Each structure stands twice: as C-alpha cells, then as structure tokens.
Amino acid sequence: MASRQGGPGGDDSPRPGSTERRTATTTEPAGSRRRSRRRSAPLSLRAEADDARHSAGRTPEDPPIRDPGLYALTDHFRKRLEQPGRYVSTRTVSDAIRRGQLRWNRTDGWRFALIEGGIRFVVVVGDTETNSPVVVTGWTEIADREAALAARRWDPVDVDTIAVRAALSESASTPIPDRIRPRTVTRPFVVGEHRLETEPGKPYVSCTDCGCRFRSKEAITARGCHGRSGR
Template identity: 75%
Template sequence: MASRQGGSGDAEPLGPGSTERRTASTTAAASREDDVRPRSPPESPARRRARAGRSDRSADYRSIDSHRGGESAARTPEDPPVRDPSLYALTDHFRERLEQPGRYVSTRTVSDAIREGQLRWNSTDGWRFALVEGGVRFVVVVGDTETNSPVVVTGWTEVADREAALEASRWDGVDVDTIAVRAALSEAASTPIPDRIRPRTVTRPFEVGEHRLETEPGEPFVRCTDCGCRFRSKEGITSRRCRQRSPGR
C-alpha cells in the first residue's frame, strides 16, 4: 500500500469527546492486512526501562528545554507507542481529514483504535493501530520521535469483511462502496483501477484532492460532480485542478 502519511504540522490535543465508548478489537480480522507485516523490533531504551520497573509511560514525554536542563525522552522508532488517547495530539493533516466527506474517521474511532486496536509496525508509515468494527477496519498512524508528545499523523478506513459491513447497522451500501473505492485508489495511486471501480455505487460524493467524486455501477471511472472530469487513478485526481473550484477551496 502506498504511504498515506502526511506532515506533522501544528497539532492540537485529542479532545475529551474522543472517548465515548470502548470497543474490543477484532484481532483475526486485523491480521488479514496483506500490506502490514508484524515485526519484532530490537530491544529499545523504553523496553529496558520497563524491565527495570519503570511502568509509567506518560513520564517518557517531557518538554525539551536544554537551556533549563530539560531532558529529552530520546525515544526511537522501535519504541511502541502509548495506548492512552489523552496523550495524543492531532496534526493539521489529520484534522483536515476529519472534515472531509467519505472519510468515516472520527476522534472516537481514533481513541478506540489507540486503546483497543491491534498494534503493528509498517516500514513505510511506522507504528499503526488497526481496529475492526462492523466489518470496517480503522487504521491510525501515530508518531512520537520528532515531537515532544505523541501525535496522530493520519488515518483511514478499509473494508475488512464486506458481508459483515453490509449487515452492520452503522453502514449502508453506499458507505461500504465509498470506503472500498477510496481504499483502492490509494493502494496504487498511479495505477488505473477501472475493474475495481466498475461494480461500485457511490451516490454521495467523497473528496480526493480538489474533486468531489461519485460513480455508478458499470462505470470504470469516478466522476467529479463539480467539473465533470473522469478519473481511473488517484494520481489523475490529485494532479488535476477542479475547474469549478476557487483556489481557496
């Protein structure tokens, strides 16, 4: 899968509304991720500290102030991220995704994934949490080695079990097809995917780049509802401006 990680940007705390309920992870479904391979990283400073009896992971995050004798946490990419959602901030990149139609990610699902999801290491994105709910996998990429506190870098959804998703009360057929089309476009951004678009029905436009996209059964493309352009790959979408939109939109 192509990397979807964005820049860190300014970050704001994960709000109090992000812990609405706890949801157990579906480990078996999450393990079906073909593009994510679990790894066993070498023992890190954090793990050595844990074996020595230091269990308070929140103490690993301190402001770095060399002029006042502040101490860096000196965390490395191999250190597993913490599972306390209240410690995480949101990057600008991820905040933008929360506002886009067809993303199906929220602060609640981010909190649930961090707290209960399966943790995996990916060589492209780094640490990611994966949680399956109602046949849909929520993937949350986090980072904490370049900031003074852990951050949610990005997140997306995938169809883990289509039949389960269609049976779940929280999704309808358009939701499931939207998630499937968006994920397919992102998996190989430069590759046209007409056969994966053709069977889908997306009547509520979702956003990619500057375009609001939809498709109907039998169409081998997604179509922008604003400018009318047709696309078969994500690269085609993101490389073309929408003629009906002003530069500020």
C-alpha cells in the same frame, strides 16, 4: 460555629477548609511563603528531568503509548476529518489507540488498526519516541464486506465508498476500472479538490463539480477542480 467555619464536628479545633486554617495560611510571614515556594521548585525540576529521561530512553521502534489524550492531531489529519466519505472521527481514533492492533513498518512507523462492523480503521501515529506524539493520518478499509453490509452502522453506499477510496489509495498511479465498475457511490467523497461519485457499470469516478473522469488517484490529485466552467 464550627460547622459554619468549614466542617462538621463537636470540637473547636480548626479543620481543613475552616476559616481559621485558611487565615493561618494566608497570613504567615512573607519570607516563610518565599521559602515554601523555593522548596517546591526542585520537585518540579525533578519531574521535568524524569520526563526528559523517559523520552530519551525511547526509540521510534518502541511500541507507542495507548493513551489517546496524549496525542495531538496534525493539521493534515484535521483537514481530513472534515472531508465527506472518510468515516474517521476523533472517537474512532481514540478507540483504535486504546484497543487496536499495533503494526510497525520502517516506512510509515506505527499504526493502530481496529475492526468494527466489518470496517478496519487505521490510524498512523508519529513522534512516538517523544513526550508529544501525534496522529499523522487515518483511513478506513473493508475488512469483511458481508459483515459491513450486515452492520447497522453502514449502508451499501458507505461500504462502496470505503471500497473505492481504499482501492484508489492502494496504488495511486495504477488505473483501477475493474474495481470501480461494480460500485455505487451516490454521496460524493472528496479526494484532492474533487467531489467524486460513480455508478454501477462505469469504470471511472467522476467529479460532481467539474465533470472530469478519473481511473486512478494520481490522475485525481494531479488535476485541479475549476467547476463546470473550467472543463
């Protein structure tokens, strides 16, 4: 009988998980249960107060926590996760937060940077002084071109796509024909409303949908894409 009631053993005394123990718990007087709930409430309040004090003691300059599970994703970043040619995923974000090098500046706040296969993954976080930090955005850069080309994770088009996108973003208003000209991007990547590609020798990226040509990021984002009929 004892084993059927919740646990092995040779004596007849109730054990945790047994029918007797569960019955005793659920049949105690209602007033006793109410007192039990009232006693537990201050523990919850103390925990909330501890969290509030912990948050109040942090400043934006304090190094952010390295637990990816505590970070929410902004809508801005979620949209970019779905764009072709960004090479950033929730896994790389988690890896960067756990193991990446921390960088701080007063303009952007905290960044995590992690190099894998010659590519640097950069993750920008915000609200790090609160109990609800967020991932603001993320991108990739070429850290070591030769290492990236040698890595099984990337092919030459991946590496050139990362190089062109990063070059466009470095100075949005500056035309960069010389940095585009050597690159081959045959799988379109997205900037603004445009799907962009380029070929060796061309000093611009062109939109596969509307055919417009661009030499700077500012020019790309300033113009909408209306397809071939909108040219």
